[in-house]
Amino acid sequence: MKAEIIAVGTELLLGQVVNTNATFLSEELAVLGIEVYYHTVVGDNPVRLDELLTQAQDRSDLIVLCGGLGPTDDDLTKDTVAAHIHHSLIQDEQALEQLNDYFSFSKNKMTENNLRQTLMIEGGRAIQNPAGLAVGTLVTENDTTYLLLPGPPNELKPMFKKNARPLLEELFPQKEELLSRVLRFYGIGESQLVTELKELIDHQSNPTIAPYAKPNEVTLRLTAKVADHGEGELLLDQLEAKILSQVGDYFYGYGDENSLVEVTVEQLKKAGKTVSAAESLTAGLFQSTLGDVPGVSEVFKGGFVTYSEQTKEAFLGIDPILLEKEGVVSEFCAIAMAEQARILSGADFAVSFTGVAGPDELEGHPAGTVWIGLAEKGKPTIAELQHFTRDRRYIRRSAVMKGLDMVRRAVDK
Secondary structure (H helix, E strand, O other): EEEEEEEHHHHHHHHOOOOOHHHHHHHHHOOOOEEEEEEEEEEOHHHHHHHHHHHHHOOOOOEEEEOOOOOOOOOOHHHHHHOOOOOOOOOEEHHHHHHHHHHHEEEEOOOHHHHHEEEEOOOEEEOOOOOOOOOOEEEOOOOOEEEEEEEOOOHHHHHHHHHHHHHHHHHHHOEEEEEEEEEEEEOOOOOHHHHHHHHHHOOOOOEEEEEEOOOEEEEEEEEEOOOOHHHHHHHHHHHHHHHHHHHHHHHEEEEEOHHHHHHHHHHHHHHHOOEEEOOOOOOOOOHHHHHHHOOOOHHHHOOEEEEHHHHHHHHHHHHHHHHHHHHHOHHHHHHHHHHHHHHOOOOOOEEEEEEEOOOOOEEEOOOOOOEEEEOOOOOOOOOEEOOOOOOOOHHHHHHHHHHHHHHHHHHHO
């Protein structure tokens, strides 16, 4: 079964809103065994949307439209689809009741245009919205099925999972399903990863391998098309084992959600270890990144931001004479910062960052020159020299990712 996703909204074309719905829907449909062949975006223009629908109906069995179901005049998706398939719009009583209940409870005044949200396409099945007021529709005409969903992700996701997905499973049972697994890698670029796995990629069939470059890391999506779920998991296990036998040293976790910081925090928790930090060029970004993870207080006691030579001396007790001699962009400085941060905080590990974020040079070193130190209780403190590229923001973020990886690897040993 071929499907395509049409996102409706001028704000998407202007770049004001990121189209995350397409990613979510593609993954959900893949699980159902429905393959998505096209992603398109069109503005709030009924003529262009109608033209796109004409193209879509000739190439796809299922057309999923998201956006344009709201109460304003530019929300024309239902009107356009209904006119395209020569159906009328009718009021859905359940949606109307939900709308009335909402305004009764909120004590807000309901304007007439809100009733547009309760309209559905005649001859279709209403898709109720558990997180909003705009009702959707699933309707079939001339062997093409149209699924209309709202644009806001906080409405679309629960609406699809609770109400649309069961309908699709009922109406379009598939003999096969697509199983996916995402492997995440740090410390290797996409081109090198693909080169290392060239033999596997060149001879892939089922499962398939798809690399994706992300900021500071690379992911591989493994996808198996199978009739039996257990068989699919076995195929993915076998392919993963082959991949990790070649590039496993760079592998750190699974899934789209489990980021490097989350994996690092989880490993610290399992090991019963704590971490601290002393930051110069990153100015607290490492500690802020840790702080984004729920439950990090179990492993993170706190740390230091020592942006100047004076604070390196005052906060960490680093000898100013040696600091002046060796420089702040130095192995000495990174080691001293990490050691003192660990001692003063009482943590098991401490990581330090010192260097040049740019755009100007510092102590004769170009932007992107970064020393990262790692102190571990009972072991010699180390420091690694990195040469990051691109802009100031990317350099600082790259340093944080490298620091996380150093902690992760140290905990793993």
